[in-house]
Amino acid sequence: MNKSLRQLFIAVLVLFLVITCSTFFWSIIYAPSLDANPENTVAFYHEVGMDRGEILSSGGEILAESRKSGDTFNYQRSYPEGAAFAPVTGFFSIATPPSRGVEMGYDKVLSEGSGGVWQQKFESIFDGQEEGEVDVETNVEAPVQQEAYSLLKGKTGAVVAIDPKTGAILALASSPTYDPNLLAVHNAKEARSLYSSYSQDGSLTDLATEYLLSPGSTFNILTSSLALQKGISPSGQVQAPTTFKLPSGMVVANRVYYPLYTMHSQMSLSDAFSHSSSTAFAILAQKFGAQALEEEAAAFGLGSQIRICGGGSNGSAMLSLASSLGDVGDSENLALTGAGEGTGQVTLLQEAMMVGAVADRGTVMRPSLVKRTLSSGLQVLSVVPPSRLSSPLTSQQAQEVESMMESLTAVQDPSLGKTASVMAQVKDGSQPDRTDAIAAGFEPSDPNVAVAVMLENSNASQAASLMGSVLKEAEK
Amino acid sequence: MRHKAVEKPKRRRGGRIGLTLLAILAGCLAFASMMLKLKGAIPWPYLLTGGVDCAMAILLAILVDRKIPASIRSIVPVGVLLSLVGITQITRIDLEYAQNGSPTDFGLRQMIWLAVALAISSFVVAFFADYRKLRSLSYAFMAIGLILLALPLVPGIGEKVNGAKVWVKFGGFSWQPCEFAKLFLAIFFASYLFTHRDKFQEKSKVGKIKLPRLKDAGPLAAVWILVAVILVAEGDLGICLMFFALFTGMVYVASKKKIWVLCGVAAFVILLFACAGLFPTFSSRIDIWLHPFSKQLYFRSFGSSYQLVQGLFALGAGGLFGTGFGAGYPALTPFANSDFIYSSLAEQLGFVGICLLLLMYLCLITAGFVIAMRTEDGFGKLLASGLVFSLAFQIFTIAGGITLVLPLTGLTMPFLASGGSSLTADWLILALLMVIDKSPRPSSGSEGTGILDLSALRRSK
Numbered sequence: 001m002n003k004s005l006r007q008l009f010i011a012v013l014v015l016f017l018v019i020t021c022s023t024f025f026w027s028i029i030y031a032p033s034l035d036a037n038p039e040n041t042v043a044f045y046h047e048v049g050m051d052r053g054e055i056l057s058s059g060g061e062i063l064a065e066s067r068k069s070g071d072t073f074n075y076q077r078s079y080p081e082g083a084a085f086a087p088v089t090g091f092f093s094i095a096t097p098p099s100r101g102v103e104m105g106y107d108k109v110l111s112e113g114s115g116g117v118w119q120q121k122f123e124s125i126f127d128g129q130e131e132g133e134v135d136v137e138t139n140v141e142a143p144v145q146q147e148a149y150s151l152l153k154g155k156t157g158a159v160v161a162i163d164p165k166t167g168a169i170l171a172l173a174s175s176p177t178y179d180p181n182l183l184a185v186h187n188a189k190e191a192r193s194l195y196s197s198y199s200q201d202g203s204l205t206d207l208a209t210e211y212l213l214s215p216g217s218t219f220n221i222l223t224s225s226l227a228l229q230k231g232i233s234p235s236g237q238v239q240a241p242t243t244f245k246l247p248s249g250m251v252v253a254n255r256v257y258y259p260l261y262t263m264h265s266q267m268s269l270s271d272a273f274s275h276s277s278s279t280a281f282a283i284l285a286q287k288f289g290a291q292a293l294e295e296e297a298a299a300f301g302l303g304s305q306i307r308i309c310g311g312g313s314n315g316s317a318m319l320s321l322a323s324s325l326g327d328v329g330d331s332e333n334l335a336l337t338g339a340g341e342g343t344g345q346v347t348l349l350q351e352a353m354m355v356g357a358v359a360d361r362g363t364v365m366r367p368s369l370v371k372r373t374l375s376s377g378l379q380v381l382s383v384v385p386p387s388r389l390s391s392p393l394t395s396q397q398a399q400e401v402e403s404m405m406e407s408l409t410a411v412q413d414p415s416l417g418k419t420a421s422v423m424a425q426v427k428d429g430s431q432p433d434r435t436d437a438i439a440a441g442f443e444p445s446d447p448n449v450a451v452a453v454m455l456e457n458s459n460a461s462q463a464a465s466l467m468g469s470v471l472k473e474a475e476k
Numbered sequence: 477m478r479h480k481a482v483e484k485p486k487r488r489r490g491g492r493i494g495l496t497l498l499a500i501l502a503g504c505l506a507f508a509s510m511m512l513k514l515k516g517a518i519p520w521p522y523l524l525t526g527g528v529d530c531a532m533a534i535l536l537a538i539l540v541d542r543k544i545p546a547s548i549r550s551i552v553p554v555g556v557l558l559s560l561v562g563i564t565q566i567t568r569i570d571l572e573y574a575q576n577g578s579p580t581d582f583g584l585r586q587m588i589w590l591a592v593a594l595a596i597s598s599f600v601v602a603f604f605a606d607y608r609k610l611r612s613l614s615y616a617f618m619a620i621g622l623i624l625l626a627l628p629l630v631p632g633i634g635e636k637v638n639g640a641k642v643w644v645k646f647g648g649f650s651w652q653p654c655e656f657a658k659l660f661l662a663i664f665f666a667s668y669l670f671t672h673r674d675k676f677q678e679k680s681k682v683g684k685i686k687l688p689r690l691k692d693a694g695p696l697a698a699v700w701i702l703v704a705v706i707l708v709a710e711g712d713l714g715i716c717l718m719f720f721a722l723f724t725g726m727v728y729v730a731s732k733k734k735i736w737v738l739c740g741v742a743a744f745v746i747l748l749f750a751c752a753g754l755f756p757t758f759s760s761r762i763d764i765w766l767h768p769f770s771k772q773l774y775f776r777s778f779g780s781s782y783q784l785v786q787g788l789f790a791l792g793a794g795g796l797f798g799t800g801f802g803a804g805y806p807a808l809t810p811f812a813n814s815d816f817i818y819s820s821l822a823e824q825l826g827f828v829g830i831c832l833l834l835l836m837y838l839c840l841i842t843a844g845f846v847i848a849m850r851t852e853d854g855f856g857k858l859l860a861s862g863l864v865f866s867l868a869f870q871i872f873t874i875a876g877g878i879t880l881v882l883p884l885t886g887l888t889m890p891f892l893a894s895g896g897s898s899l900t901a902d903w904l905i906l907a908l909l910m911v912i913d914k915s916p917r918p919s920s921g922s923e924g925t926g927i928l929d930l931s932a933l934r935r936s937k
Contacts, residue, residue, distance in 0.1 A: 002849050004729045005861055009845045012865065015872040016838055020831060022879035026791040027827040034792030039774065042789040042823070045805040189578065 044097050048186075049073040053110040053133040055089050055102050057142040058170075058371060064089045064103070066133075069186070077184040081142070084149040087172045087206040088140050088369065090318075091180035094188050095195035098315070100204065102370060105310020105318040106136045109373055132376040138309075139168035139371045147473040148173040151466050157455035158207035158348050159466070161474055164356035164442070164450050166386040167365030169308065170474060171451075178203040209308060209320035212345035213454060216424025217276035218438050219340040221354050221401060223284050224273050226296045228397045230288065234270040234404055240280035241265040246332050252282045252339050274408040276424070278339040285338020290328040293337070297325050299392035301353050301364055302346065309369035309384075318369070323350040340424065348438075352452035353389075355422065355440040358401045359447040362393030402444055409441070413464045419471065420444050423460040437463035442471070449474040495553035496537040500530050503560025506801055510564055513802035514571045522567070525587040529560075532594035539601045540910055547913040548843040554836050555891060555906050559590050559899065561833065562892035564801060565813065565821055572807035582813055582894045589896035593903035600907040607911045611855055614667035618699060621660030624653040625706050654707075654715050655901035658866065659908075661703070662722055666859035668696060669730040673854065696727070704747055711757060713748065714877075714885025718870050720744045725865035726858050729848075765883040783810045787819035787878050798826030813894040815886060818878050834871075837890075840906070841868045847913045856912040863905050 026034070035043045052075065055064035063085050069076035077092040079085065090101020098104040110133070141161075148159035152175035161171035178198050185191050198204050205211060232238065242265075244252040254277050272280035285293055297303060302323040311317030326343030328334045336342035349367060357364045365386055372383040393401065405420035412423060421441025427434070437460045440452035451474065453467040504526070511518045518526075533556045540552055567583025574580070610617070627644050628634035634644060643650045700723055707716040724740030751758040764773050764781035768788070773781045786809040793804065806812050806820035813820070822830050844864025848857050870887055877884040888895055890902045 001729050001732070001854070001857055004732045005845060005849050005857070008725055008729060008861065008865055009842075012841055012845075012868040012872075013838075015868065015876075016834060018881060019872055019875035019879060020834060022881045023791065023822065023830050023875065024827055026788050026879055027794055027822055027830070028796060031792035031795055034789055037769075037789070039785065040789045040792075042786065042793045042805060042808050045808060046793060187575075 038097065041097070045094070047111050048092075048094055049075065050111060051075050051133050052077060052092065054135040055106075055110075056135055056137040056374075057085075057140050057145070058138060058168075059142055060137070061142045063138070063140075064092070064180075073186050076186065079180040079184070081146075082181055083177050083179045084146055084173070085140070086177045086180050087174045087208065088138060088145070089180055091178070091183040093183040093191050093195060094186060095183065095191040100206075101318060102136055102138060102309060105308070105315050106370065106373070107310075107315035109134050109136060109314050134381060135374045135376065137371045137374055138369055139163070139166075139170060140172065140369070141170045141474065143476070144171040144470065144474045145173060147171075148470050149175070151469055155455055156207070156457065157453065157463075157466075158211070159451065159453050159470055160208045160348050160352040161449055161451045161470060162352050162356050162365075162367055163448055164360035164363075164365065165448060167356075167367050167389075168371065168386075169367050169369045170449060171470070172206070172208055172369065174205070174207040176203055177206075207454065208348040208452075209306075210347075211454075212321055212323070212347060213436060213438065214340070214426040215344055215346045215351070216340040216426035216438060217278070217281075218351055218354070218422040218424045218440060219337070219344065219346075220273055220276065220281050221358065221405075221422055222296055222300060223281045223288075223293070223338050224269060224404065225300075225393050225397060225401060226288055226292060227269055227284055228393075228400055229296075230292075232269055234273075234400050235268050237266045238269050238272055238280050239265060239283050240267045240272050240277045242279070244279040244282055244335075246335060248332055250332070250336075252278050252335065252341070254278050270404045270407060273404040274411045276408070276412070278341070282335040282339040286331065286335045290331075290334050293328055293334070294325060296392060299364075299390045300357060301350060301389055306347075306349060306353075306367055308349075308367055320347050320349050320367075323347050340426070348452050348454045351438060351440045351454075352450055355405075355420075355442060355452060356450040357392060358398050358405065358420065359442040359444075359450050360398075361395040362398035363391045364389040405441065406444060413461055416441075416464060416468050418444060419468065421464065421467065423464050425460045435459065439463035439467040441467055443475065446475050492541050492549040492552060493534065493537045495549060496533055496556055499553040499557035499560070500533055503557055503564065504530070507560065507564045507567070510568050510801035514568070521584055522587070525584060525591065528591045529563075529587055529594070532591050532598065536594050536598045536601065539598050543601055544910050544914050547910045548846060550839050551843050551906055551910060554839050555903065558833070558836055558840075558891035559593075559903075561821075562817065562889075562894070562899075563587055563590065565806070565817060565824065565892070566894045568801055568824070569807045569813045569820065572805065585896065586894055586899065589899050592896070593900040596900060597903045597907035600904065601910060604907075604911055607859075607908065608853065608855060608915070610663050611667045611670070614664045617660040617667075618664035621657045621664060622699070622702060622706070624657040624660065625703060627653045628710055629706070651897035652895065653897070654712075655897045656904075658719065658722065659863075659901060659904060661699070661719070662726075662859060662862045662866070664699070665696070665723060665726050666855055666862055669726055669858055670855040673730050696723075700743075704743075708747070708751060711755070712886055713751060713758060713761075714873060714887040716747070717744065717873060717885060718866055718887060721869035722862050722866035725869075726862035729861045730858055761883045765880060768880065783816065784878070784880075784884055786810070787816050788880075790816075790819040790823040791879070794823040794826045794829075796826050796828060798822070798824050798829050800824065814888055815874075815893070816878065817889050817893045818875055821892070833892075834875075837868075837871050840864075844909050847909050851912055851915045853912075853915045856915050860909055860912045863908065867902075867905060 034040060052066040054062055057063055062080055064077065064079050066075040066077055079089055088101055090098060090103035092098055092103045098107045144161055148161065148171045152159060152173055155175055158174045159171055162169055182194055183191055242254055246252065302325060305322045306320040308318045308320055323346035324344060325337055326333060326345065328337050333342050337344050353364055353367065366389045368384050370384050373381045375381055402420050405422060406418060409416050409419050409421045419441045421439060423439040425435050425437050434457050437455045437458045439460060442450040449471060451467050451470045453463045455463045455466065508518060537552045540547060563583055563586050566586050570580050570583045644653050703719050704716055720740055724737055727736045752762055764784055767773055768781045768784050774785060790806060790809050801824050804823050806823050809816045809819060821833065841864055844860055848860035848864065851857050851860065867890055870890060873882060873885055874887050874889050876882040888898045891899065
């Protein structure tokens, strides 16, 4: 029997050799690929325990930092400005790998520092020192962001401020929001339950970039730009009857009272714009056709997701939802879209980009949340250069739209002074008895800031006054 | 390799007890440094039960020294060290659960179970004079083994954990009767095969293929099939595989006929495919084995590859040297202290630590084979080889399941994994092996009492 016993023993040795090799494969050879797997919470937990770079405002205020903690994780992520900057910073929680804001978009930069994780681990064996972490400086102007957030408090809405010349995002505020500090706690159970309740009640959603609204008459910027390109001057007459009946029997009606409506069935393009005449723009849209309108929309940036920061080797890109015209192939919907009552949906960021194009002489710049990355010695490591998305208008046309926007302010909300603006009150698709308000504009005397505001369950004048306050703060 | 007629073997008392003390020292150092790092202090229940464990381990070593001085000296120390490493890891995972807000006390329970297991082993070593008496009761053992195996199927006391119904709940605590059923059935098989050994070497021809005679194989095959049916009904193919390994290994040693091994493997493969076709649980296990990283399988709510993949992540996080006890996040993998203790240990101790653990296992297994080879008694030979081979195969099945060599099974890592019944059964196997070592040896064989006497493994003449 000993012969077969010996053979059995050799079989056991072979089996042990097999599991040693397979363990070697996963522990050593395949470990880097496992580490890079996005579902790898084990590697992520190791990342939680590492020092992470800071997130800074444009003025150098600290928005997120890692402090030494006494527990197993070594470092605690903290957000000195708390909820006010939540849409900008995102959060770093044990509950989920980074999924929002700069924490996500620049995750790799913040966590890995100037070298890779593996390189760092390897080097620290020899010199015992950790590689200096990399800080990320955003374009956000802390006072503007604070002002926007405090004005939004208690309301449901969002504010975006951009620099039209560079695309820099100066403020990105949303309300209601969340305190990233609460999600950063090291008690996994607490963090997870808070994360799931925030996910469910929508607190995590950034209403400026992740919420689609019906554009209402703010859409007139797009249709009038097209009109200018088609050779209609601001003083050129367009048809603007009091009501306009669609083939299905649906009626488009002008909402704002204008004495000329009753007497004439036409008015100047500028008057139609400043009085937000629904019929005029419905008829114009139908006249230009779906293809022309779609091309113009694409030139303003509609139809694709907007990258706000990150991507590539920095981390997963932070993206806004894509704004769209809806189905304009249907001629009835085409007319309604022109009137701002169609199926088209835009983000607030897209509104700011449209207004920004007017302020920047017809050029749309790519929005950008991050300015540059810095080493711990404040040495600039990389800069995010301004980048042009498209030029939907000529400089001349942009100036014409600008003056139409100024006259709109004079007609609809004279308290704003010489601001160039668009504003709208739109029905919320899901709750017909509720109206949401949008206002977007800039000061022609200082076209370095464009602001867009959205307020749920509110009216246009409230949104406009909020916009005015943010503009004032930004111009300081 | 002829030895002179050897005088009475030298009694080297110090060796076994000294090695046991060394194992205790190493285990306690690991436990204490882990505890002090994570908690800053060792709470008194741990000190108390730990003290009892150490005392019981020393007692066992002394008893073995007195009663079976010629037995292999590495068995008790290695068993103790493995158990203490297991306790350290289980307690470490308890502390992480506590940090996540749901404290558990598996570590403390495991310590209590270790004391129980060591006490039972000590009892067996001290009072079990002649294991050969077991042969006279072999059919009773078969009945007890089958009843124990079927116990979880009894409504009311059977418990379903993780898809398989292999647990029994008695009063306050649950245990896995199959661990003990394995021991009883191993005794029956060894006894049956020993009695009918000669007949097994005859064969009948069917065409050109030589087959064992049905008359001899009949009763064995009947029990075999019964075991398979019970385990399939309980939904645990892993334990089924372990039993097949136990039987096949034993039959091979008894008959020297490879055809038996082929029969066993063929029967298991047929069973596997039949089950995969019949029960969705089994086919989903195969799916996640073949495509562990598929997003669809990872995120599905039932039978997902989440645990398997988390285990691999832990392996990768451990790398070469591991994070060390107390660092890292081993509790992220579900069942990190039982089914997946292999991967959580790989995270803590790294590939090097895993190799050391595998070497310790190999040490026990080699000792088992040496005992099987040098005992003259055929029953003891068969029993020892069956038990030790099933132990080795169990380790291979778990580690292979976690590292994707085989589909995942629900077996537990001997000595390391959290669970009182398996710890007790594993120690009982060690005690039985040492008792078998008491039986007479061939005079020309090895008499050494070395730490691990390998001379028996050499080809004689």
